Amino acid sequence: MKRRTFIAGGLGALGLLAGGIFWAKGTLYRKAANSMRQLTGDLDAQFLRQVITADSAHSRMLMWQAESPLVNPGIEYRLKGQEDSRLVAAKQDFFTDDGVENNQYTAELTDLTADTEYEYRVAAEGAAGAWHSLHTAGEGDFQCLIFPDSQSSDYSDWQKVAMGAWQRHGDAGFFLNLGDLVDNGQQAFQWREWFIRIEPMVTAIPAAPVMGNHETYTLDWKVRMPEAYLRLFQLPPLPDGLAAKYGNQFYSFDYGDVHFTVLNTQFRELKDFEPDLEKDEVAWFRQDMEQTRKKWKVVLMHKDGLQYSFKHRTTPRPEGFSDEGRLFMPLFDQYGVDAVLSGHLHSYRNRGHIRNFRRDAEGPLYIMAGLAGNVRYPDLWKDHALDTKVLPQPETDNYLVLEAGTQELRFRAYFPDGSLADEAVVRK
Ligand SMILES: [Fe+2]
Numbered sequence: 001m002k003r004r005t006f007i008a009g010g011l012g013a014l015g016l017l018a019g020g021i022f023w024a025k026g027t028l029y030r031k032a033a034n035s036m037r038q039l040t041g042d043l044d045a046q047f048l049r050q051v052i053t054a055d056s057a058h059s060r061m062l063m064w065q066a067e068s069p070l071v072n073p074g075i076e077y078r079l080k081g082q083e084d085s086r087l088v089a090a091k092q093d094f095f096t097d098d099g100v101e102n103n104q105y106t107a108e109l110t111d112l113t114a115d116t117e118y119e120y121r122v123a124a125e126g127a128a129g130a131w132h133s134l135h136t137a138g139e140g141d142f143q144c145l146i147f148p149d150s151q152s153s154d155y156s157d158w159q160k161v162a163m164g165a166w167q168r169h170g171d172a173g174f175f176l177n178l179g180d181l182v183d184n185g186q187q188a189f190q191w192r193e194w195f196i197r198i199e200p201m202v203t204a205i206p207a208a209p210v211m212g213n214h215e216t217y218t219l220d221w222k223v224r225m226p227e228a229y230l231r232l233f234q235l236p237p238l239p240d241g242l243a244a245k246y247g248n249q250f251y252s253f254d255y256g257d258v259h260f261t262v263l264n265t266q267f268r269e270l271k272d273f274e275p276d277l278e279k280d281e282v283a284w285f286r287q288d289m290e291q292t293r294k295k296w297k298v299v300l301m302h303k304d305g306l307q308y309s310f311k312h313r314t315t316p317r318p319e320g321f322s323d324e325g326r327l328f329m330p331l332f333d334q335y336g337v338d339a340v341l342s343g344h345l346h347s348y349r350n351r352g353h354i355r356n357f358r359r360d361a362e363g364p365l366y367i368m369a370g371l372a373g374n375v376r377y378p379d380l381w382k383d384h385a386l387d388t389k390v391l392p393q394p395e396t397d398n399y400l401v402l403e404a405g406t407q408e409l410r411f412r413a414y415f416p417d418g419s420l421a422d423e424a425v426v427r428k
Pocket residue numbers: 179180212213214302343344345
């Protein structure tokens with residue numbers, strides 16, 4: 001890590017930098033002095049990222065790694081264009097995975113004002129990084145980006161799809177990734193590539209990730225708890241009693257008038273580690289649905305609720321519904337979920353509205369989102385009787401944009417060049 005002494009003469013400690021510094025309620029407030037600007041640009045934060053919080057209008061999670069441990073790490077932030085800034089101390093979390101040591105830092109900004117432009121930067125004793133933008137959620141309409149599975153051998157396709165989407169839809173408040181972010185959850189280079197390729201986006205808008213089965217894979221393709229994923233994303237907390245056991249595996253958050261519920265569908269992979277996952281997650285899901293007062297409910301799950309049969313493989317696999325679908329789809333019906341987004345099969349399928357396992361305009365809209373990496377399964381799946389739109393085979397990459405308004409949720413699927421591939425609307 002590069003670190004520059006702040007002022008010749010060795011005034012390195014934060015407490016000596018500006019006369020207006022004082023601690024209050026655990027937060028360091030300071031009046032920015034001209035001299036503070038000299039800190040800019042020297043602190044080399046890696047994988048700097050915004051992560052979604054339960055209430056995106058008033059809080060934001062910031063995380064990063066540093067090459068070596070930092071002294072007095074924190075996030076300095078201010079209203080855009082203002083000089084007065086605040087410093088929130090960061091928590092340190094050290095872990096090793098795939099032989100790589102991670103000095104990881106996490107800081108949560110709270111008490112933010114809704115629909116407001118802020119700027120933030122990483123700070124430590126005697127050094128700071130570059131300023132980045134941060135926009136809190138408003139209470140009304142918004143857009144977000146939705147990326148299907150990004151797992152890859154080479155993350156250039158991920159970069160092309162994600163950065164192209166973000167450049168075309170710069171108003172997006174956050175982005176979702178529907179699981180299988182990486183091909184192998186233990187391989188450090190995959191995570192590095194995943195973050196680096198989208199750095200301008202993930203420093204500017206928060207990520208809302210969904211855990212996929214590939215996050216649970218070890219270097220020798222067995223399964224483990226998805227340790228890297230669980231460490232890399234500090235996600236909205238679960239209620240007492242579940243937090244210690246299942247923290248960061250499933251969660252929910254609000255953005256505008258939409259309640260998003262993110263499931264962990266890895267029951268099979270995690271059965272030896274978490275035998276009660278299915279039961280406990282269903283109980284939490286019911287509680288989560290009952291407590292929300294938002295107009296719209298959107299569920300995000302890696303594994304799809306429908307089961308597709310193979311086109312050419314000899315292994316019989318009947319068309320129908322998956323174990324995850326049989327478990328959750330009746331609950332989605334019961335609680336009036338508006339839309340369900342999934343991934344896993346690397347194929348874009350709009351199935352329209354389904355209720356009680358049949359076509360029904362009153363049921364949730366089901367979209368399997370496609371792929372946003374370079375792992376392709378050309379011509380693998382037969383069409384399902386409930387498919388209403390299948391993108392051209394073999395699949396290219398794609399992404400989606402959700403426009404959430406007071407009267408409708410509008411999902412648009414796009415090819416990587418920005419041309420429209422499909423559109424679906426939920427109204428109520
Ligand atoms: Fe998957």
